[in-house]
Amino acid sequence: MIMNHLPFLTIDPATRSVSLDGRDPAFYSDPNRAYAALHAACPTFYWQEQKLWFFTGYDRVNSLLRDRRFGRQILHIATREELGMPEPAAHTRHFDAAEAHSLLELEPPEHTRLRTLVNRAFVSRHVERMKPEIEDLANRLIDGFEKDGKVELLSAFADIIPVTMIARMIGIPEEMGPQLLKWSHDYVGMYMFKRSRADEDAADRSAKEFADYVRGMIADRRANPREDLLSHMIHTEHKGQLLTEDELISTTIVLLNAGHEATVHQIGNSVRVILESGLDPAAMFQDETATSRTVEETLRICAPVHIFDRYCLEPAEIDGIAFKRGDKVGMILAAANLDPLKFADPLRFKPERDEAPNLSFGAGIHFCIGAPLARLELNIVLPLLFKRLPGLKLAGQPKVKDVYHFHGLERLDLSW
Ligand code: HEM
Secondary structure, three states, rough: EEOOOOOEEEEEEOOOEEEEEEOHHHOOHHHHHHHHHHHHHHOOOOOOOOOOOOEEOHHHHHHHOOOOOOEOOOOOOOOOHHHHOOOHHHHHHHHHHHHOOOOOOOOOOHHHHHHHHHHOOOOOHHHOHHHHHHHHHHHHHHHHHHHHOEEEEHHHHHHEEEEEEHHHHHOOOOOHHHHHHHHHHHHHHOOOOOOHHHHHHHHHHHHHHHHHHHHHHHHHHHOOOOOOHHHHHOOOOOOOOOOOOOHHHHHHHHHHHHHHHHHHHHHHHHHHHHHHHHHOHHHOOHHHHHHHHHHHHHHHHOOOOOEEEEOOOOOEEEEEEEOOOOOOOEHHHHHHHOOOOOOOOOOOOOOOOOHHHHHOOOOHHHHOHHHHHHHHHHHHHHHHHHHOOHHHHOOOOOOEEEOOOOOEEEEEEEEE
């Protein structure tokens, strides 16, 4: 085994075997150093603790995301018995029901039908229409704390914007915001690397309450359609087909859950990286092009969700490793964004960078459907914060949450 300069990372390049504890604060506080070491020694590696092969090379991850021999789901082509998978647990049945029609859990042809229908409702004109509302909400929140000279940005700002916007877009009343945050927080507990029975019970309870609530909303919009995403999803047709009630419920839940937590983290991560760079924010946000490049650079260097996996659907050999049907592979999108073959001086934050697109929203058929909304929010709120609060600076060392493979902050204390 070769010890590199990072005490929490052991790499054996001969066997491409790596030992790395995802719960070690030294790692998850600053995973980019480990990713750089992996790129240097073996960008494709077997992660002993996860018992899976992982890929970090940009081209490799980009092509795997588009490779139809790999899918997010496998139960459409094989039974649990064949794969040796346990039967679904009774205590997570409401969660499983909500996931059953989630875009993220489907593969073609089901995925294509559902995504086409959702896309029709989720068209860019609906997203663009949110621009003045995002600006207005961000300004009102800043009005609330500007005179204090300090703020904890996540609770007073970042937590509120994404959930309010997606709820408004879907057509859920604003006062449901705190309840939606709670449901969503419990629900995504199921995606954590290590979760307890209590996490599973909380996720299941929230999935049930959330689904019951959405069912009521659907009944209302069937009777009284409005100009909102839910009414559009109810009435949108593709080749004579409509979304079923279960599909509508799953889709509404996934839009709320998949979306807001990542965007909250990303607002915090971006503000932090900009402040720590010591560069002049006025230059970064001088016009729309500079702003957009800065936002993309923050998405590249401190992405909010690091790992996604796939099932192998048919035998495939990748990078000399043979995978058989049912095997899983991991892709570290945040590491692919740091590939030195694609990005010069990859660990450096360079807001003017204009190299390859980052992979933070994925690629291929599961490419993030909410990317236009997340990008719009980031392109509006980041310049606004720095313009409204000149002299913005960190008030304390930000602490990264112990929730790898998400990457977000516990809190972000700022002053001006
Ligand atoms: C910075 C914020 C965000 C990041 C980094 C992000 C990242 C991603 C990534 C990487 C995927 C692909 C997963 C895979 O290939 O396995 C994805 C899919 C998805 N995202 Fe996002 N996302 C963000 C915001 C949002 C928002 C705001 C929404 C909803 C409005 C959303 C809804 C979805 C949905 C529904 C999918 C599944 C699409 C499909 O499977 O066809 N995301 N996201």
